[in-house]
Amino acid sequence: xxxxxxxxLQTTSEQTRQPQPSEAQTSAFSGTPARHESAxxxxxxxxxxxxxxxxxxxxxxxxxGLSPVxxxxxxxxxxxxxxxxxxxxxxITVADVxxxxxxxxxxxxxxxxxxxxxLYAGQVIFAVAADSYRAARQAIKQAVIEIDEAPASxxxxxxxxxxxxxxxxxQQLSGDWQQALTDAVHIIEGEQFVGGQEHFYLEGQACVxxxxxxxxxxxxTSNQHPSETQKLxxxxxxxxxxxxxxxxxxxxxxxxxxxxxxxxxxxLAAIVARRTQRSCRIRLPRSEDxxxxxxxxxxxxxxxxxxxxxxxxxxxxxxxIGDCGYSPDLSDxxxxxxxxxxxxxxxxxxxxxxxxxxxxNTASNTAFRGFGGPQGMMVIEAAVEDIARQVxxxxxxIRKRNFYRQxxxxxxxxxxxxxxxxxxxxxxxxxxxxxxxxxxERIRQFNANNRTIRKGLALTPVKFGISFTAQHLNQxxxxxxxxxxxxxxxxxxxxxxxxxxxxxxxxxxxxxxxxDLEQVRITATRTDKVPNTSPTAASSGADLNGxxxxxxxxxxxxxxxxxxxxxxxxxxxxxxxxxxxxxxGFGESETRIAWGELIQTAYLxxxxxxxxxFYATPLIHYDRATGSGRPFYYFAFGAAVAEVxxxxxxxxxxxxxxxxLHDVGDSLNPAIDIGQVEGGxxxxxxxLTSEELKWxxxxxxxxxxxxTYKIPTYGDLPATFNVKxxxxxxxxxxxxxxxxAVGEPPFxxxxxxxxxLRDALASLSDYRQAVRxxxxxxxxxxxxxxxxxxxxxxxxx
Numbered sequence: 001x002x003x004x005x006x007x008x009l010q011t012t013s014e015q016t017r018q019p020q021p022s023e024a025q026t027s028a029f030s031g032t033p034a035r036h037e038s039a040x041x042x043x044x045x046x047x048x049x050x051x052x053x054x055x056x057x058x059x060x061x062x063x064x065g066l067s068p069v070x071x072x073x074x075x076x077x078x079x080x081x082x083x084x085x086x087x088x089x090x091x092i093t094v095a096d097v098x099x100x101x102x103x104x105x106x107x108x109x110x111x112x113x114x115x116x117x118x119l120y121a122g123q124v125i126f127a128v129a130a131d132s133y134r135a136a137r138q139a140i141k142q143a144v145i146e147i148d149e150a151p152a153s154x155x156x157x158x159x160x161x162x163x164x165x166x167x168x169x170x171q172q173l174s175g176d177w178q179q180a181l182t183d184a185v186h187i188i189e190g191e192q193f194v195g196g197q198e199h200f201y202l203e204g205q206a207c208v209x210x211x212x213x214x215x216x217x218x219x220x221t222s223n224q225h226p227s228e229t230q231k232l233x234x235x236x237x238x239x240x241x242x243x244x245x246x247x248x249x250x251x252x253x254x255x256x257x258x259x260x261x262x263x264x265x266x267x268l269a270a271i272v273a274r275r276t277q278r279s280c281r282i283r284l285p286r287s288e289d290x291x292x293x294x295x296x297x298x299x300x301x302x303x304x305x306x307x308x309x310x311x312x313x314x315x316x317x318x319x320x321i322g323d324c325g326y327s328p329d330l331s332d333x334x335x336x337x338x339x340x341x342x343x344x345x346x347x348x349x350x351x352x353x354x355x356x357x358x359x360x361n362t363a364s365n366t367a368f369r370g371f372g373g374p375q376g377m378m379v380i381e382a383a384v385e386d387i388a389r390q391v392x393x394x395x396x397x398i399r400k401r402n403f404y405r406q407x408x409x410x411x412x413x414x415x416x417x418x419x420x421x422x423x424x425x426x427x428x429x430x431x432x433x434x435x436x437x438x439x440x441e442r443i444r445q446f447n448a449n450n451r452t453i454r455k456g457l458a459l460t461p462v463k464f465g466i467s468f469t470a471q472h473l474n475q476x477x478x479x480x481x482x483x484x485x486x487x488x489x490x491x492x493x494x495x496x497x498x499x500x501x502x503x504x505x506x507x508x509x510x511x512x513x514x515x516d517l518e519q520v521r522i523t524a525t526r527t528d529k530v531p532n533t534s535p536t537a538a539s540s541g542a543d544l545n546g547x548x549x550x551x552x553x554x555x556x557x558x559x560x561x562x563x564x565x566x567x568x569x570x571x572x573x574x575x576x577x578x579x580x581x582x583x584x585g586f587g588e589s590e591t592r593i594a595w596g597e598l599i600q601t602a603y604l605x606x607x608x609x610x611x612x613x614f615y616a617t618p619l620i621h622y623d624r625a626t627g628s629g630r631p632f633y634y635f636a637f638g639a640a641v642a643e644v645x646x647x648x649x650x651x652x653x654x655x656x657x658x659x660x661l662h663d664v665g666d667s668l669n670p671a672i673d674i675g676q677v678e679g680g681x682x683x684x685x686x687x688l689t690s691e692e693l694k695w696x697x698x699x700x701x702x703x704x705x706x707x708t709y710k711i712p713t714y715g716d717l718p719a720t721f722n723v724k725x726x727x728x729x730x731x732x733x734x735x736x737x738x739x740x741a742v743g744e745p746p747f748x749x750x751x752x753x754x755x756x757l758r759d760a761l762a763s764l765s766d767y768r769q770a771v772r773x774x775x776x777x778x779x780x781x782x783x784x785x786x787x788x789x790x791x792x793x794x795x796x797x
Contacts (some may be wrong), residue, residue: 039187039393051206051283060273062272063130064127064140070150074116079126087139096275097236104327105333124175137418153361153797154699167335172413177352198703205262206284207282216239217244217274219233224256254495261294291704298365299378303316303383313346313348325363372466385759385770405424462638462749462751478545478552485596492522492549502537508546508550539741557577563602620633638677644753646761651780662723664725667742677742679746680744682712684751686716764786
């Protein structure tokens with residue numbers, strides 16, 4: 001995003017009152033602001049990522065031969081010169097795969113390498129293993145590839161109309177939506193394009209594979225779903241899962257881009273490692289990473305809503321079309337989630353929501369923070385602002401009138417929305433603390449006196465469902481060891497990508513066992529320690545793995561209590577663990593046994609000091625046949641107020657101020673949660689303003705590096721940035737210590753910036769007309785929208 005001027009960052013009292021990571025203590029239990037368990041390693045550069053791992057002297061390096069065209073059939077593939085190139089040890093094509101060649105994570109359709117037909121520009125055709133990375137890269141250039149190019153499908157709307165889909169369309173129905181439109185006082189119609197987003201993780205796709213005894217492999221990977229990678233590597237090699245071990249210590253960012261799309265590189269490296277009996281490393285250069293991997297799905301949305309004279313939605317019809325790329329990947333669930341969130345915080349009444357999964361000849365689009373939810377919410381946020389302009393009310397007034405409320409608290413997919421009072425209170429608190437109405441009046445006066453620079457203001461809410469929509473994924477395991485010196489090791493199925501999951505899990509275990517955080521250590525996520533794990537995604541990492549770790553700690557604690565009651569002749573009912581001590585009884589009869597003594601005595605008495613834990617989320621279900629159920633265990637809420645200044649002649653703008661109040665229930669770690677809210681907002685703002693993906697007419701991605709793809713930087717931070725967690729509202733559901741997930745929900749707070757831009761543009765017609773503004777709202781799009789607004793206002797249409 002470009003800014004009009006350089007602005008200093010101001011930290012407000014609301015923000016400084018929040019616990020900051022620098023204040024965190026290593027003795028912090030769950031619910032207190034402990035710093036990230038790898039924070040010192042991060043800032044000193046000692047944290048090891050995949051490219052930091054030492055390799056054997058004879059290790060190989062892998063490079064990829066990619067398709068230059070988006071669609072066609074390979075008529076000639078001559079790799080003789082590649083095999084003869086200096087340093088080359090092996091070259092593989094799809095014909096060299098010993099097992100499965102389709103590595104689709106849920107549904108088939110993802111060939112590990114092109115098999116005759118190429119389906120997008122950047123698809124892997126062959127791979128080269130050489131003694132050095134440089135030699136492998138140079139050898140790639142010697143390939144002779146001839147492709148009979150075919151027309152590429154690049155228009156998802158046309159694909160949907162032609163029923164060229166990667167998965168069947170789906171509908172959710174509630175009531176007679178057609179009658180609602182017939183009876184409505186006003187009909188609000190619109191279309192919008194919501195752009196995709198590149199993950200742009202700091203650490204690109206990378207893995208190292210070592211051959212092991214017999215037919216096995218050891219895979220070190222930057223990966224959100226080690227168990228899925230284990231399964232796919234085993235299938236590609238044609239070996240059992242127990243012969244494959246996958247380890248992930250940490251990622252340099254993931255955001256969904258390493259949920260399914262980290263697996264192909266592990267599969268390729270594993271094939272080479274088994275063929276050559278040598279370790280193999282693959283790391284994708286940034287431009288190559290961006291061309292071969294999928295993005296956040298671009299969406300084309302349509303809405304037709306019937307409202308009454310006061311702007312209250314009575315019902316209507318919403319259609320979302322997800323651009324899925326060439327294969328299904330996770331698109332079925334992603335478009336489902338867009339449909340689930342097409343209401344955001346508003347009751348749609350009698351509504352039909354339809355989702356299409358369009359096939360195009362681009363890289364297969366995949367998970368990204370929010371998993372389709374943000375694209376779905378954009379529909380209703382655009383519509384609510386259109387309603388406000390139609391009935392002549394402030395958008396916040398219309399939003400509040402349409403919130404879920406008593407007698408209108410059931411979604412279009414038949415789930416009852418709990419904690420609706422929390423939603424109303426949260427928005428009212430933010431409305432007051434941000435001085436929304438006073439600022440609204442000042443902004444109206446400012447705009448009335450300025451022809452070129454216009455200010456905009458918007459308060460947008462968020463309601464985000466927490467759970468995997470695939471029911472079987474809502475489970476987790478953990479493995480807990482206590483050693484004879486009293487130190488504790490916990491392992492679980494979640495992966496750490498900088499979000500602080502490992503820190504929270506250590507805090508959970510410390511809380512249950514009454515130990516300082518420094519006494520609890522976490523290890524890398526490994527498939528041979530905790531099997532059959534779910535991806536770290538859907539904001540569920542702490543919810544699922546925290547409960548599994550707590551289950552293990554509770555079981556072990558009960559075993560120790562039983563032992564202590566018998567061995568020391570203590571009252572079992574009054575036992576508790578506090579500050580590294582087992583305490584039994586009260587007052588003068590209180591007995592204290594140090595943790596280390598207890599553990600040593602238990603070991604000598606042959607008491608097991610290891611335990612496994614498990615958790616499965618209760619209550620959730622969804623029936624696709626009826627389009628109804630309870631897909632989410634609970635909802636997380638939040639709201640943001642954004643103020644912008646727009647140069648309506650050039651389209652340049654700046655974000656002047658942002659106020660956020662976010663619901664995390666009873667926070668597991670306020671310092672980490674504040675960071676997640678801040679980071680999620682900035683990433684969401686970038687998606688909607690500056691991060692523009694561009695393909696040429698031949699389907700080749702041309703925004704494939706930091707020079708052509710603009711993520712937000714420090715200079716794009718709002719000049720005033722107030723962030724606060726909602727307090728006093730524990731989760732109504734039995735989540736881990738009544739906390740709420742915080743990974744994805746804050747991302748959608750960035751919609752406030754887009755709505756504020758629309759508000760500024762609406763001032764050009766004295767707020768009588770809404771202005772279409774597709775995303776990302778680049779200065780070029782804002783300038784065009786401003787010109788359209790002036791023209792419409794001048795014509796009176």
